[in-house]
Amino acid sequence: MKKSKILSSIGVVTAAALTLVACGKSNNGGSNQNVNSVDKFSASVPSKAARQGGTLKVAVRTDTPFTGIFSDELSTTSVDSEVSQPGEEELFDTDDNFKINDKGPATLKLNVKVKTATITVKKGVKWSDGKQVTAKDMEYSYEILANKKTAAQRYSSQLENIEGMKEYHDGQAKTISGIEMPDGENGRQIIIHFKQMKPGMTNSGNGYFWEYVAPYHYLKDVPFDKLQSSDKIRKHPLYFGPFKLAKLVRGESVTWVPNKYYWRGTPKLNKIVISVISSNSTSQSIKDHKFDVIQAINTQWDQVKDTKNVNFVAQIPLQYNYIGFRVGKWDAKKGKNVMNPKAKMNNKALRQAIGYAMNVDAVDKRYTEGLSFRVPTLIPAQFGDYFDKNAKGYSYNLKRANAILDKAGYKKKGKWRVQPNGKPLVINYMARQGDSTQEPIEQNYIQQWHKIGLNVKLLGGRLTEFNSFEDKLQHDDPSVDMFEAGWSLASEPSPNIMYSETTPMNYSRFVTPENNKLMDxxxxxxxxxxxxRVQKFHEWQEYMNDQAFIIPEDNKYQVYAVNDRITGYSLKPSQNTNGHQLWWQVGFIK
Structure with a gap:
């Protein structure tokens, strides 16, 4: 399962997946219905002969230190995923439509009749300590996800489609009955028994089986409740990808060297150094050629577009920003989200008005030269006919916003509107830190909300540092009424993992029978x-736009500046794992 993650910057970033359709009509890897200057860019650098050796310098943009949770099961942020990518590799490779094939570390065989998935790891796929990846490693990753002591955010109701998963999660069983190891723990095969077979199981990112592995032999002595803080996760992780971690400067940089046991062969590079840089220094770093690979900031595109000796490659990722409204809380004992009918933001009219007051199109045009663009639904256009092309979303309409509030009883008393019960209405809005344009963009939206009489205030009077932002979301900080966040999506379009009743990642905490029904x-x-399935996707998009618990905001082109001496770098889905480059094939030109 490709990982959905919270995004750390406006316009959308994190972290997983790329452009094509999963089970729908496909679009090409760097394209979209929007037409603007980025269309001239390729998704890959020119292919040339590469020499052996060299140190590649990669920048990851973040305005806060990365947390450094080197575990696919426990990590939730895009930045952690980005700094771990040279070592990280999924079990499955895909084609450019995200359909799982047999070219990766493992093969997949589905049996719809008996409701099983057989996953077989190839011989020679080894951890960086030389140990073969085993059946127990695969089973152990599910135990990490499902054991409540790990507090793994990635556990979801989708995984409970596996026989015995819920019983294990609830502490009623010591093992997951639906995971069979026919050749024993040291074998290379597991058979997963499902309650139901699902239509997206042929595609990566489907959510019903996990596409990563955890090294049981290495981590077995660490208690589940100590895993996330363990040095074996934070300082000395094991991966079976092309590189292994050699040096870590906590929160600042990671140095990777080749994994001599890598199953595909010897990587071309001697070393990859990934360093974090601030948003405000990104453009100058591109112009000064401080890094070999660095993502450009769309709001600063004009500053870098004429830089020499780089290849600009681009994609439209499976991502979006959104406005969320806190209408409940996560009940850990029940393992589900619980809505509060008296929550301040639990009024559809209020949420809709907030959406119509946002001038997203004007903001994106003003700050990104069209490289960012408003999205009308929570299903990206890259998902082909699953995307409802007739959806309008929330385009700028102050007149309509005012009319909605008037009709719903949010009357004005002086400058500000009050609640229908006559009580004052103050809305605390949490937005993430970003580049130098983030503050004026957020202040612009606040002014738009003020125009319709809503007393919206930036939480704490300032943008929220990302790690604090994530903590407040995950722990339902009562000071937060609404927030601006983003998702990087899995490459199978089901929204279950983000918006179901039983997923901790449903940060608005909205739960309705109709939403449950549509997702089922x-x-x-x-x-x-x-x-x-297309019909149900369209019905869900229409329902979500109407209810406005989550208001889709925008997506953006991701543009990378790549040293023109680099070859083998590509953003195509078939050349990526977890939405990131397969670094073993990247090298310097001879």
Whole structure:
């Protein structure tokens, strides 16, 4: 399962997946319905012969130190994923439509009739300590996800489709009955038994089986509740990808050297150094050629677009920013989200008005030269016919916003509107830190909300540092009424992992019978019928736009400046794992 993550900057960033369609009609890897200057860019650098050796310098943009949780099961941020990418590798490779093939570290065989998935790791796929990846490693990753002591954010109701998963999660069983190891723990195969087969299981990112592995032999002595803080996770992790971690400067940089046991062969590079840089220093770093690979900032595109000796490559990622409204809390004992009917933001009219007051199109045009663009639904256009092309979303309309509030009883008393019960209304808005344009963008939106009489205030009077932002979201900080966040999506379009009743990552905490019903239908056996599944996706998008618990905001082109002496770098899905470059094939030109 490709990982959905919170994004750390406006316009959308994190971290997983790329452009093409999962189970729908496909679009090409760097393209989108939007047409502007970035369309001239390729998704790959020119292919040339590469020499052996060299140190590649990669920049990761963040305005706060990375947390350094080197565990696919426990990490939740895009930055952690980015700094770990030279070592990280998924079990499965895909084609450019995210369909799982047999070219990766493991193979997948589905049996719809008996409701099983057989996953077989190839012989020679080894951890960086030389140990073969085993069946127990695969089972152990599910135990990390499901054991409540790890507090893993990635556990979801989708995984409970595995026989015995819920019983293990609830502490009623010591093992997961639905995971079979026919050749024993030291074998290379597991058979997963499902309650139901799901239509997206042929694609990476489907959410019903995990696509990463955890080294059981290395971590087995660490208690589940100590895993996330363990040095074996934070300082000395094991991966089976092309590189292994050689040096860590906590929160600042990671140095990777080749994994001599890598199953595909010897990487071309001698070393990869990934360093974090601030948003405000990014453009100058591109112009000064301080890094070999660095993502450009769309709001600063004009400053860097004429830089010499770089290849600009681009993609539209499976990501989006959104406005979320806190309407409940996560109940850890029940393992589900619980709505509060008396929550301040639990009024559809209020949420809709906030959406219509946002001038997203004007902001994106003003600050990014069109490299960012408003999105009308929570299903990206890259998902082909699953995307509802007739959806309008929340375009700028102050007149409509005012009319909605008037009709709902949010009357003005002086400058500000009050609640329908006559009580004062103050809305605390949490937005993330970003580059130098982040503050004026957020202040612009606050002024737009002020225009319709809503007393919206920036939480704490300033943008929130990212790690604090994530902590407040995950722990339902009562001071937060609404927030601006973002997702990097899995490459199978089901929204279950972000917005279901039983996922901790449903940060608005909204739960309705209709939402549960629609998501169940999207992932039901009936949805093996593509036409039926498309219909249910469209119904869900219409419902979510109407209810406005989550308001889609915008997406953006990701543009990377790559040293023109680099070859083998590509953003195509078939050349990536976890949405990141397969670094073993990257090298310097001879």
């Amino acid at each position: 239908e999207i992932d039901s056996t009936k949805s093996f019928n593509h036409k039926y």
